[in-house]
Amino acid sequence: MITAWEVVTGQIHYSIPEEMQKGSSVGNIAKDLGLDVKNLSVQGLHILSAQNEIQYFDLNLRSGHLHTRERIDREKICSGGGKCLLYFQIVMDSKMKLYGVEVEIQDINDNAPYFAPEEQKLKISETSTIGSRFPLPEAQDPDEGINSVQNYKLTGSSYFSLDIQIGENGARHVSLVLERSLDREENSFHDLILTATDGGKPVRSGSVKIQVVVLDANDNAPVFSKHIYEVKVKESIPKGSTVCTVKAIDLDEGVNGEIKYSFRKIEETASQTFILDSVKGEISLARNLDYEESPLYEFDVQAEDGGGLSGRAKVMIIVTDVNDNAPKVEIASHINSIHEDSPPGTIIAILRAQDKDSGNNGEVTYSIDSKIPFQLKKVVDNFYNLVTTRILDREQMAFYNITVVVSDHGTPPFSTSTFIPLQILDTNDNPPHFMHSINFFYIMENNPRGSSVFALQADDPDWGENSKITYSIIEEDTRDSFISSYLSINSETGVVYALNSFDYEEIQKIQFQVKAKDGGSPPLSSNCIAHSTILIILYPGLESFSCRPDLLTKLFYNFPPSTE
Incomplete structure (x- = not known):
């Protein structure tokens, strides 16, 4: 059954x-998040997967449903007991929102118990007393809980029985118990079959053949x-x-006292990682x-x-x-530009950093330049x-x-560093600016019609x-309406033109306002x-002359009257 709820x-x-x-x-991720299915693609809803990890799910933007991307094998992705959880995030770019999603993968009984190797030999001295116990290989089952190994059964000989002990972690430990005295001369071999069954529905099982070799007396087992x-x-x-x-x-002497070491009850990953010297007992790294x-x-x-005779010990x-991994930074979502009047707190990007190390080595700290107007x-x-x-x-900064x-x-x-470019878009927050609020200009009378007389610039x-x-x-007001009869302004350049020739005897001054929009x-x-x-024209030939006040001063006061 598939279940969903929001915590x-x-x-x-x-x-x-x-x-x-x-x-x-x-599940229907859109419904569970309260989103409108029609707008999922527009809102930029997508799955954010962790770096270097397999993505197990796809998001259908037409229906809002979350689908499996492939068959998910719980035992492949989650070793050991406990819950198997896959975590990922859903990002909505349009609102810069982040939603956490976890999917619990429930175990099914898809694995049968198994033994390795498939056949084993157990050597027991004929002098062993009734009730002696001998450890047997334990079955492995990657399933968990009731779907893992629940019971063992022994068949093949009336000389032995099976004893099952349950450890603190729930694991079953099996031992062979001697029920009748052995006689090598009467029977030097006993062929047994040990079968392990799980508690799933249907029940799965696995078997191993065990050959008991009856040996001549060997008084002491290795300790x-x-x-x-x-x-x-x-x-x-x-x-x-x-x-x-x-x-x-x-404590035995000779061959009975010579010891050889070997791995038992070892998983495949460990067997590929460690090497055991069978004589010295040294465990070294193979990789x-x-x-x-792990x-x-x-x-x-x-x-x-x-x-x-043998003895066993556990190695942990x-x-x-x-600290052998640098943090990796991922930009989950970001925008390339914002308007300059955007309010404080506007989200520019969502970032995620991951460090594969643990403890302090995996803890990360973010930092940015404190002089720029951004924070994390x-x-x-x-x-x-x-x-x-x-x-x-x-x-100031575009x-x-x-x-x-x-x-x-x-x-x-x-x-690790990452760079986020951001363009600042313009808003109309500055009016045009004239260098002077009041501007003085001089126009010679008898100027040609249509000539430029001065210019204003903002x-x-x-x-x-x-x-x-x-x-x-x-x-x-209407009293100044005569200005439009005398002057016009180029709307793009600000150059003022004379529509008529001015006569000093008719008009001496003109005052008006210019708007820059x-x-x-x-x-x-x-x-x-x-x-x-x-x-007024004092010197013939200067009818079309116009200039700044300082040049006019030179003209009228520095030139002698007789100068043309």
Whole structure:
């Protein structure tokens, strides 16, 4: 059964059995998040997968359903007991929202118990007393709970019975119990079959053939110096290093006292990682360790003497983490541009950092330049939002290349940088600006019609249409309406033209306002006052002359009267 609910943290939880067909529905993620199915693609809803991890699910944007991308084998992705949970996030780009999703993979009885190797020999002395116990190989079953090994059955000989002990962790330990005295001369071999069954429906089973070889008297079995060998090693130790040495003692002499060591009850990963010297008992590395791959290895070592008696000890190798991985930064969602009037707290990007190390080596810290108007705010786990801290000003800075540095807490620490480009879009927040609010100009009388008499110039620091300026003459009331009969202004350049020839005897001064308006929406504008004085012609030939006041001063006061 597939179930879903939303917990207090906002995380969606689903529960599905393993081995579902590819494309099977996990749940309606849109419904559970309260989203409109029609707008999923527009809202930019997508699954954010962890770096370097397999993506097991797909999101159907037409239906809002979460589907399996492939068959999911619980035993392949989750070793050991406990819940098997797959975590991922759903990101909505349009609202810069992040939703956590966890899918619990429930075990089904898809694995039968098995023994390795398929045939085993057990050597027992004919002098063994009734009631003697001999450890038997235990079956492995990657399923969990009731679907794992629940019972054993022994067939093949009336000389032996089976004893099953349940350990603290629920594991079944099986031993062969001698029920009748052995006589090698009467029967030197006993062929047994040990069958393990699980508790699934239907029940699955696996068997192993055990041949008991009856030996001549061997008084003492090997005894290990410890019942459990527990060692801690750093994952950085080189291949070939000795990590542990086991030692067993046998009080017998000769062949019966010669001991050989071998692995027992060892998983495939451990058997590929460690080598056991059968004579010295030294356990060394066959390959490099990786804490992130496996932090703990457990297996049994057997010591067997030349007479066939044996003893066992457990070995626990605990791998400790070293800081051998740099953080990896992923930009889950981001925008490329924002308007300069965006409010403080506007989300620019959602980032996630991951470090495969553990403890302090896997803890990370984010940092950005404190001089720029942005900051990082934690959302959940290692997710952070990059947000603005104030209203931006495009006229001061039109583009940012934001550097985010993520450092772990290892010794020495590793760090990774990522760059987020951001363009600041213009808003019409600056009106046109005249250099002077009042401007003085001089016009010679008898000027040619249509000639330019002076120019006004305004600037606007905005960009594009927001900075495009249009000029116009303002006539405040009907008394000044005569201005339009004398002057006109080029709306694009601000150059003022004379529509008629001025006569000093008719008009000596003209005062009017000029408006500069930008092309923004809504537009902004500013005004200035223009004072124009009509100058009388004192010297023939200067009818079309116009210039600045300082040049006029030179003209009228520095030239002698007789000069043309």
